[in-house]
Amino acid sequence: MLAIALILVCIGIVCLNYKGSLAKQPKSVLTGLLFNLVAVVLFCQMYGFARGIFVFLGAFALIGIVVTLSIPIIKPRPSGAE
Amino acid sequence: MQPNYKNATFDAFKNRTVLAIVMTLITSVVMIPGMATYLPLHQNDSIGLPILFFPFIWTALFLYSYLARSVLRIWLVMVSLTLGHGICIYFALTAG
Amino acid sequence: MKSITIKKLYTLHSWVGLITGILLFVIAFTGAVAVFARPELKIWANENLRTEIPVQSQKLDETIAQYAEIVGPDYLEEVHVRLPSTRVDGSARVVFEGHFETAEGGEEHKGTVFQFDPVSWELLAENDMETFFNQHTLDMSTFMAHFHADLHLGRPVGLILTGLLGLTLMVSIVTGIFIHRKILAQLFTFRITKTFSLMLNDAHKLMSVWAVLFHSVIAFTGAFLGLATVILIPAAAYVGFNGDQEKLVETFTAVKPPVIANVAMPTKLADIIDSSIKDRPDLTFSRFTVMGYGDKNALVYLSGDGSQQLGGETLVYRGATAELLRTQANFGRLEGITGTILDAMFPLHFGNFGGIFVKSIWAILGLATALLPITGLMLWIERGLNAQHPAHKKSTYENFNRLLIGCCGGLVLATVTLFPAQLILNEWMAGQNHTDSIFLTFFSVWIVAILMPFVIQQSNALKAILLPSAWMLILVMPLDAILTGSHIFNVLQTKHYVSMSVNLVLMLLGILLLVVVSKLKKQYVNREYSQAKNLVGEV
Numbered sequence: 001m002l003a004i005a006l007i008l009v010c011i012g013i014v015c016l017n018y019k020g021s022l023a024k025q026p027k028s029v030l031t032g033l034l035f036n037l038v039a040v041v042l043f044c045q046m047y048g049f050a051r052g053i054f055v056f057l058g059a060f061a062l063i064g065i066v067v068t069l070s071i072p073i074i075k076p077r078p079s080g081a082e
Numbered sequence: 083m084q085p086n087y088k089n090a091t092f093d094a095f096k097n098r099t100v101l102a103i104v105m106t107l108i109t110s111v112v113m114i115p116g117m118a119t120y121l122p123l124h125q126n127d128s129i130g131l132p133i134l135f136f137p138f139i140w141t142a143l144f145l146y147s148y149l150a151r152s153v154l155r156i157w158l159v160m161v162s163l164t165l166g167h168g169i170c171i172y173f174a175l176t177a178g
Numbered sequence: 179m180k181s182i183t184i185k186k187l188y189t190l191h192s193w194v195g196l197i198t199g200i201l202l203f204v205i206a207f208t209g210a211v212a213v214f215a216r217p218e219l220k221i222w223a224n225e226n227l228r229t230e231i232p233v234q235s236q237k238l239d240e241t242i243a244q245y246a247e248i249v250g251p252d253y254l255e256e257v258h259v260r261l262p263s264t265r266v267d268g269s270a271r272v273v274f275e276g277h278f279e280t281a282e283g284g285e286e287h288k289g290t291v292f293q294f295d296p297v298s299w300e301l302l303a304e305n306d307m308e309t310f311f312n313q314h315t316l317d318m319s320t321f322m323a324h325f326h327a328d329l330h331l332g333r334p335v336g337l338i339l340t341g342l343l344g345l346t347l348m349v350s351i352v353t354g355i356f357i358h359r360k361i362l363a364q365l366f367t368f369r370i371t372k373t374f375s376l377m378l379n380d381a382h383k384l385m386s387v388w389a390v391l392f393h394s395v396i397a398f399t400g401a402f403l404g405l406a407t408v409i410l411i412p413a414a415a416y417v418g419f420n421g422d423q424e425k426l427v428e429t430f431t432a433v434k435p436p437v438i439a440n441v442a443m444p445t446k447l448a449d450i451i452d453s454s455i456k457d458r459p460d461l462t463f464s465r466f467t468v469m470g471y472g473d474k475n476a477l478v479y480l481s482g483d484g485s486q487q488l489g490g491e492t493l494v495y496r497g498a499t500a501e502l503l504r505t506q507a508n509f510g511r512l513e514g515i516t517g518t519i520l521d522a523m524f525p526l527h528f529g530n531f532g533g534i535f536v537k538s539i540w541a542i543l544g545l546a547t548a549l550l551p552i553t554g555l556m557l558w559i560e561r562g563l564n565a566q567h568p569a570h571k572k573s574t575y576e577n578f579n580r581l582l583i584g585c586c587g588g589l590v591l592a593t594v595t596l597f598p599a600q601l602i603l604n605e606w607m608a609g610q611n612h613t614d615s616i617f618l619t620f621f622s623v624w625i626v627a628i629l630m631p632f633v634i635q636q637s638n639a640l641k642a643i644l645l646p647s648a649w650m651l652i653l654v655m656p657l658d659a660i661l662t663g664s665h666i667f668n669v670l671q672t673k674h675y676v677s678m679s680v681n682l683v684l685m686l687l688g689i690l691l692l693v694v695v696s697k698l699k700k701q702y703v704n705r706e707y708s709q710a711k712n713l714v715g716e717v
Contacts, residue, residue, distance in 0.1 A: 062389075065546060091186055126429070137401040171416070
């Protein structure tokens with residue numbers, strides 16, 4: 001269940017990304033939020049409400065950093081592109 | 083020539099720094115027991131919440147020391163907060 | 179917001195970062211390591227803790243009964259026991275405490291502390307409370323935990339300093355939020371192929387924005403934990419309890435004394451521990467307190483972590499009958515919201531509310547907190563060095579860079595050195611107090627590292643700090659195998675799962691650091707090339 005929750009957070013964060021910015025399209029934002037919401041529910045199921053929320057926030061922050069750091073490694077921008 | 087970075091952004095920089103470092107700490111520390119005397123909450127919360135508020139009070143006063151336009155007004159706010167809460171503490175202690 | 183206000187906030191953000199940045203790195207980095215201080219590093223550092231320790235409730239019950247007779251009835255008002263099965267201490271500790279009236283009409287607490295071997299329950303040491311709590315026997319795990327808490331400056335100076343750093347981190351966070359209001363637009367932006375300065379800028383922003391809640395929680399709880407006992411509680415007690423801090427603590431404390439019946443009845447500790455373990459498998463019990471040991475009305479407060487409550491749970495038993503009276507949160511049982519918040523403070527700061535998974539998240543995010551001032555300071559130096567009209571002399575930026583490399587890189591090196599040092603001390607000074615040697619090793623390495631960038635070229639100094647750090651991390655596992663005979667191939671026999679996991683993680687970190695060093699080398703070459711190009715352009 002933990003692995004599923006982490007994968008959901010990861011997918012949710014990737015959905016929120018649009019070319020290096022926070023996505024503005026409602027569809028992407030809603031999908032991203034939905035994945036994260038399900039992850040919150042799973043974390044709360046595993047750890048209880050209060051602990052689950054804080055575990056989610058920690059995981060969300062960590063995965064957010066890792067995803068952002070790995071974007072240029074996975075998809076290098078052509079030099080000169082801003 | 084080296085630009086004077088501090089004075090270019092803040093007027094009365096030294097005065098504000100004294101306020102931010104010394105007066106902010108004094109005021110926020112005095113406010114903790116002072117607030118416990120008048121907060122209309124359960125005794126646990128009246129004592130506990132000001133302690134928990136301390137970091138926010140200190141941060142707010144620190145930023146206020148540098149952001150407010152008038153240095154005189156910052157002094158007035160800090161001194162009146164300290165005195166006001168000091169008086170509350172005095173009455174609480176003398177009332178037994 | 180007006181541009182002048184933004185400018186003021188930006189200046190404040192820079193100055194607070196410049197003044198507190200290095201110290202903030204020291205606190206945050208040691209905090210990230212200290213997340214694992216208990217029990218993981220404690221187990222790793224003490225060979226006698228490496229194998230799981232059974233609870234042995236019967237043995238514990240008998241030992242306490244035996245020593246209760248020795249200390250006498252005056253010292254049975256409170257009996258505090260730290261269970262050795264949680265492996266957070268090198269010994270099992272039992273404190274017998276009594277309250278005595280002073281000549282001035284006050285009350286003083288006196289008692290005896292017995293330390294036992296965690297497995298055989300043989301007596302190792304006996305001290306009075308004052309001597310015990312003033313003596314410092316540190317291994318590398320407690321050294322790091324204490325260093326994070328008060329920088330080994332003691333109370334109140336050290337605690338105030340770390341508390342104030344929590345406050346300045348809050349200022350940096352608030353000012354940062356206002357000056358980077360448009361950060362959401364670049365939330366996923368990290369440009370590594372452009373300039374070094376741009377990469378630092380992006381790294382600083384992404385680590386601060388993604389983990390802003392974590393940084394805020396750590397700053398707030400850190401400020402509270404640092405300042406609460408030395409400033410805030412005395413100040414609150416001054417009015418609420420006419421200066422009586424003890425009374426304030428008693429009001430908030432979870433462990434209440436019973437009305438002593440003065441009727442002797444044995445306290446059924448073994449039954450209580452056994453039934454708690456059976457009925458509450460979700461909890462890991464770490465300690466218990468008996469109020470009025472051996473009395474008919476004795477109460478037993480057994481504390482455990484791991485339940486759905488953030489601050490853990492305390493099971494309250496009637497000592498004479500082993501009947502469970504109630505379960506309570508530590509402070510959460512108090513009326514009002516304060517108790518609930520207080521219960522959350524410690525676990526949220528230490529990250530010990532969800533097992534090793536949450537601890538790992540907290541440690542990595544703690545490293546992000548440590549990297550924030552580093553990237554901020556590097557950015558300031560980089561911009562200063564590349565500016566056409568810098569605010570300060572070039573030598574100022576260069577000296578600051580040297581200080582940054584020495585202090586921050588040196589701290590990493592000194593921390594890493596403690597691992598092989600602990601293994602060697604365990605072997606060569608077995609059974610002796612390692613505190614002085616640990617202090618000497620840590621601070622001598624750190625001082626040498628701080629001086630190094632001022633003596634040799636900065637890039638060489640950085641290499642001379644990071645490469646040994648990486649290799650020491652890698653070599654901890656083989657060194658452990660040579661000195662203790664505990665290695666990955668016999669882990670199923672020795673059952674040293676925790677210490678072996680620590681060794682493996684250290685090795686992985688070492689390899690990662692080697693990769694980072696090789697990347698840094700390339701970055702340095704590119705940076706020097708671009709600086710040289712700038713210079714040529716200016717000429």
